[in-house]
Amino acid sequence: xxxxxxxxxxxxxxxxxxxxxxxxxxxxxxxxxxxxxxxxxxxxxxxxxxxxxxxxxxxxxxxxxxxxxxxxxxxxxxxxxxxxxxxxxxxxxxxxxxxxxxxxxxxxxxxxxxxxxxxxxxxxxxxxxxxxxxxxxxxxxxxxxxxxxxxxxxxxxxxxxxxxxxxxxxxxxxxxxxxxxxxxxxxxxxxxxxxxxxxxxxxxxxxxxxxxxxxxxxxxxxxxxxxxxxxxxxxxxxxxxxxxxxxxxxxxxxxxxxxxxxxxxxxxxxxxxxxxxxxxxxxxxxxxxxxxxxxxxxxxxxxxxxxxxxxxxxxxxxxxxxxxxxxxxxxxxxxxxxxxxxxxxxxxxxxxxxxxxxxxxxxxxxxxxxxxxxx
Numbered sequence: 001x002x003x004x005x006x007x008x009x010x011x012x013x014x015x016x017x018x019x020x021x022x023x024x025x026x027x028x029x030x031x032x033x034x035x036x037x038x039x040x041x042x043x044x045x046x047x048x049x050x051x052x053x054x055x056x057x058x059x060x061x062x063x064x065x066x067x068x069x070x071x072x073x074x075x076x077x078x079x080x081x082x083x084x085x086x087x088x089x090x091x092x093x094x095x096x097x098x099x100x101x102x103x104x105x106x107x108x109x110x111x112x113x114x115x116x117x118x119x120x121x122x123x124x125x126x127x128x129x130x131x132x133x134x135x136x137x138x139x140x141x142x143x144x145x146x147x148x149x150x151x152x153x154x155x156x157x158x159x160x161x162x163x164x165x166x167x168x169x170x171x172x173x174x175x176x177x178x179x180x181x182x183x184x185x186x187x188x189x190x191x192x193x194x195x196x197x198x199x200x201x202x203x204x205x206x207x208x209x210x211x212x213x214x215x216x217x218x219x220x221x222x223x224x225x226x227x228x229x230x231x232x233x234x235x236x237x238x239x240x241x242x243x244x245x246x247x248x249x250x251x252x253x254x255x256x257x258x259x260x261x262x263x264x265x266x267x268x269x270x271x272x273x274x275x276x277x278x279x280x281x282x283x284x285x286x287x288x289x290x291x292x293x294x295x296x297x298x299x300x301x302x303x304x305x306x307x308x309x310x311x312x313x314x315x316x317x318x319x320x321x322x323x324x325x326x327x328x329x330x331x332x333x334x335x336x337x338x339x340x341x342x343x344x345x346x347x348x349x350x351x352x353x354x355x356x357x358x359x360x361x362x363x364x365x366x367x368x369x370x371x372x373x374x375x
Contacts, residue, residue, distance in 0.1 A: 003133045007076075007104060010034050010041065011134045014076045014106070017046040017055065018141050023192040023218040024049055027297040029079055029109075029145040031055040035063050035100070037073040042066065049219065056081055056091040060098055071099040078138040080109040080131075083118040092118045095127070102128040106138035110149035144195070144299025147320070154195070154293050158303040158310060159187055159323040160337045161366075167334030168307065176207070182363035183325045187304075188215035190323060194222045194302035196248075196292070199239075200309035201228035210238045211304065212245070221245035222302065225292075227309055229282050231259045231266075240271060250288055252277035285316050311339035322355060322371040325363070 003011075017032025025031075025047040033055035035043040043066070045058020053061070056077060063070045081091040081103070095103065103122055108131065109115055122129050139146060144155035161179045162168050168178065177184065191197055192213040199211060204226060212221050223245050226233060229252040233240070240247060249271060254263045263273055276291070278284035292298040303313065313319050324337075359370040 003104075003130070006039070007130075007133055010036050010074075010076045011078075011104060011106060012137075013041065013044065014055075014078050015134060015137050015141070017044050018078045018138070019046075021047040021055075022141075023213075023216070023220065026050075026193075026195045026220070027145070027148075027299055028054075029142045031077065031079045033059040033075065033077040035059045035070055035073050035075050037068065037070070042068040042073065043070070051087045054082065054088060054091050057088070057094055060094060072101045073098075074102040074104065075100050076104045076133075078106040078134075078141065080105050080107070080114055080116070081118045081122070082109065082111075082114050083121050084113045090118075092121045095122065096125045100127060102130070104130045104133055106133055107131075107135045110146050112149070142299070143320070144301075148293045148297070148299055152293050153289050154298045154301045155321065156289065156301045156303060156313070156319050157190065157194070157321040157323055158305075158313065158319045159190060159325075160310065161187075161325040161327065162337050163327055163329050163331040163334075165330045165332070166336055167331040168337055169335040170331060171333050171335070178329075178331075179325045179327045179366045180363070183327075183366040183368060185215040186363050186368060187323075187325070188213050191222060191302055191304075192216050192218045194300045195296075195298035196223040196225050197302045197304060198225040198227065199303070200305045201226060201233050202306045202308060203304070204228075204233055204237050204239055206306070208238050209304075223248060223296075223298075225250060225301070227283050227285075227305075230254070231262050233262075233266075235262065235265060240266075240269065246270075246272060248272045248274060250274045250276050250283050252281055252283050282312075285313060285318055289318060307336050307339045310337060314338050314340060320373055322369070324369045324371065326367045326369065328365050328367075 014032040014034045018030045021030040028047055031047045033045050043059040043063030045055045047055050083090050083092045119129050147153050147155045197211045211224050224247045226249045228249050231251050231254050276284050354374045355371040356374050358372045361368045
């Protein structure tokens, strides 16, 4: 299907609009929309917070607020317009009612409630539809939404900060700060776009982190998920006094009177406890991620944990992307990035997969590598 340079220009504007929903729209996908008439952009919008307007409605509202008429216009949108009623009315109906002439869509909606039906309804109404312009860029905006809709799992991104010799902390556990302020601020960008930040009780005990978003502006804070097999978390931990978001503790068992009393105190403070044991008496990580997608509609999980939990997540094939910050220093003896068993030979594929670098960026003086699992 042929697209003009003008088509590409306006779809890029739609992608830029979708970027503005990165911190905002979860669990809805990040979508951008631009409405064009006689070669001029007359309206633009992006997905709002849950329950708010979708990108197409935002763009139509802007068109009308500026005194324009959308009839006969061309719409550029990064995701197929929805055709079902959820928290809001179908966007397809709004576009048909506006009597637009053409709709260019970057990618079809993987949601089985839509999945081509929006395109069919537009065409049935006599509206010309083109599909596929800047599809790769549109997909990159929504890895978690796509994964949840197609595989019933969230996208799991593991963040690690290490020295050049692969150490994340000194032998006694001191880890603040290996990297500089620019790298740490970038880490908050990735926190902000996640549905939840996941850590282990060991990190809570050692570092007493807040694990909230501070270095970027956002109207929402991700949920905090703590893996704590036997409820060893201190009740005074900062993460339990979080603001504007929930805390979930996932555990395997709470059998002793002390553990049961702690569980009661945690629940009384509004903290959600989820029992999810595996056969070894630890937390069933695979089942957890299935539950986070199916029950809690979580798209992206951001992991900031210690080397033991990192190793468990890697061994159980739960991680989709690595976010690795390397500081230009050597620590010598210290704690590594992940506790994994060594292969017998270098040719052996320990994790059952390979990783490829998809981006490398300097946040002076540190280097950030993004790696994606190849399947």
